[in-house]
Amino acid sequence: MTKPAMLWGGRFRHPPAPELMRLSRADASFFRLTLYDVDACQTHARELERAGLLQPDERAAICEALAGIAKDHADGKVSPIATDEDVHTFIERLLVERLGALGGKLRAGRSRNDQAANDLKLYLRDGARRLAEEILGLQEALLAQAGRHVETVAPGFTHLQPAQPVSFAHQLLAHAQTLWRDVERLRDWDRRAATSPLGAAALAGSAIALRADLSAAELGYDAPCENSIDAVGSRDHVAEFVFVAAMANVHLSRLAEELFLWSSRQFGWIELHDSYATGSSIMPQKKNADIAELARGRAARLIGDLATTLTMLKGLPFAYNRDLSEDKRAAFDALDSMLVILPPMAGMVATMTVRVDRLLAQSTDGFTLATEVADWLSRRGVPFAEAHEITGALVQACEARGIGLQDLTAADLAAVDPRLEASLMRALTPQAAIAARSGPGGTAPERVREQMARLEARMAEQRAWAQAYTGPRHLPARDARA
Template identity: 75%
Template sequence: MDQPKRLWGARFRASPAPELMSLSRSDSSHFRLVPYDIASSLAHARELVRAGALSEEEGACIAAALTAIDEDVSAGTLRPSETDEDVHTFLERVLVDRLGPVGGKLRAGRSRNDQAANDLKLYLRDVGRRLALDVLALQDALVTQAQRHVETVAPGFTHLQPAQPVTFAHQLLAHSQTFARDVERLRDWDRRAARSPLGAAALAGSAIALRPELSARELGYEAPCENSIDAVGSRDHVAEFLFVAAMLGVHLSRLAEEIFLWSSRQFGWIELDDAYATGSSIMPQKKNADIAELTRGRAARLIGGLAAMLTALKGLPFAYNRDLAEDKRTAFEAVDTLSLVLPAMAGMVRTMRVNVAALKKQSTDGFTLATEVADWLARRGVPFSEAHEITGALVRHCEDRGIGLDDLAEADLAAVDVRLEPAIRSCLTAEAAVAARRGYGGTAPERVREQLARLAGTLEAQREWAAAYDGPRS
């Protein structure tokens, strides 16, 4: 019976113990890297032809075989076996099975160390753009809702207590701004990740593949890594990707928390579409925002993945160590989590129905117009510290009488302070309050429309970036 194919072992007198191989073998999820390893192998084959390690005929033969393997894997007719230690072992085994000794020539001038670093980097640069498009789909949902509610007044909160009126569009766009920064972080991360590890080999560089700058360009990189030890021993690009994912997860969780509150009976701001809500197995009346809750929970995984990667890196001597294999587990879990969460959140936001009447009614609950009184006094020369005290006394007067600020009569105003003239009542509407906040970035409808216009330009630039990638894709 043939022995399992390994990329090492000639100096060993005994076969690896089953326990060793169980621990050493890559998780099945790692084999998603096959298309990227094939792309790297094609580039490396061309480099070996340039170096004279392969003839033109051998290079063409290997390239054709790699392309056929890629097609077979994509079609599902070729899969790794239980004895394939990792993606590199799998592909070399199949290549040698199909080509004989010529297939074994491809390993010259490279190592699993630079292959592993390169495959994951190619994968993350590719999938980073797909995640950006998923974020942009969520952005489209938020923007569409915001466009409908530029004039819709709503209560704004600090400390989860009613604070000041805002437009609902302004509240939605606050989330859009955080997601826009997340995509910008991906773009900035990608700029630093655009260095190829190929040619670094095990750690010292290759004595055969001497033109790594050519392979780098073929794979969509800007250049090779400057230092071969850094190329195989660093995973800060993975940790940084995980930070972006974790930050995105936190932002998704904060939006999820607000949607959970808004859809509650106590708030009643929105109603979720039946297709994006769930029920209870015992309480027939329930309609639960499970997407929001699951999103909050999955954010913990993203944060945990970042912590795990940083912890794995912190004590390593600077070259390749098998500890670095944790990079794939954490990266794949982050990608898979976001690939599930983002479309679900986008659908929930896109289909939710907003209760404009409830928002307007609640927009002045809890004396949210109190700041309007203090600002009105300050604009008339009253020191703000004094205006603050007068307004506090006015609120207390309303509480004692069981009325709101918009219910105040002239006598009520004068009873608190003679400077509270009847003209102040023109300021005591939610519409007047939001219209007054007309500085750049404020909640006034005219400013919100400008914010929407600027955001549209940002999102279009991000879409162009996501579509412009010229590296290998799965």
């Protein structure tokens, strides 16, 4: 029969009430940290050997037993029981079952406080790379579509009203740029998160584990935390991670909104592939962008996770408080949500068919070439304020006749203002309008191609960062996901 194990209670005369234990026991999702805790336990065993508390053969036996626990857990052969209060209790119970009293030696020189902080930090550092890889997958899909549509003319919008023609690739790359910044935020977050809490113990540091620098290096950190109280009592790195995930999901939500519009009958810009769309249980004709809707809905949850994390931290005294156990719920939900959203979003973008004819036909609707008239006049010395008024009068004349600017004749132009010469008509095509925007960041095809090349190079740097991580990696690789 398995003997219940507890990591505290020596000073108590009575056992904890069942109600207390139900409240105190970690949520089942928290046991996903088991493999990270095993890594940290092996590192701590080496620290205890350095401190003289373990002999080399004892350290080897503990590390071998821990490796066996990790394998058995991964294979589903061992799992937490009701009396395992948390992942630390779970592992110590198994270690004592396999090694007897020797298993209990591992607890020296550390606390659940620094263990808990470390486990979640290791998980999130691993998760940051996985999240980056999935974001890059969506960027790759956007880039692939953009590469096919550099010369494709589309209407650009402001205030959801037709504004000016743009390259459709430029529109797609706007979303890719926001995602690039999201990965940069992960990299920047990781720079601050790369300090190890191990050695902080409960709050004051350990009198036994004195080489936290070596333990930190073994687990892929840059250094140990500077302050032991901060190490166990702070969770701003969790709040920041949740913010980065929430910000990325907000960017997905904005892309989702455009995909709804583009795939609607009213726009008709894109056709979703059947494998990335859903139907209706009552209306046989429906083809819905449910993936995008679910992504938009998850953004609300992640914003809530961020609010939960910040509210949890507000007003907490240093150092550790059990309130901090809520950090994992928000962090897990944020990462889980993003890892399930991003692959289908990438698939939807990669497989959609772009209706080039519809984009071109709508590119001049709503007098999107009006700015070309004002710019043409300005280049000929007309003050822009006056050019603006002349162009407005020209639009009014077109509206009165139900025609577009591109339908005007030389006589029509002269009737509005004699300075509007027939040569203006060469500028009144969507292709000419796009080509004219050739400054840095503009929508001219040559600028768009340059933008793509720079973005691809930056993404290569991000991929290299994700792949170069030396800390524990237990999340499934991107190419191994179900």
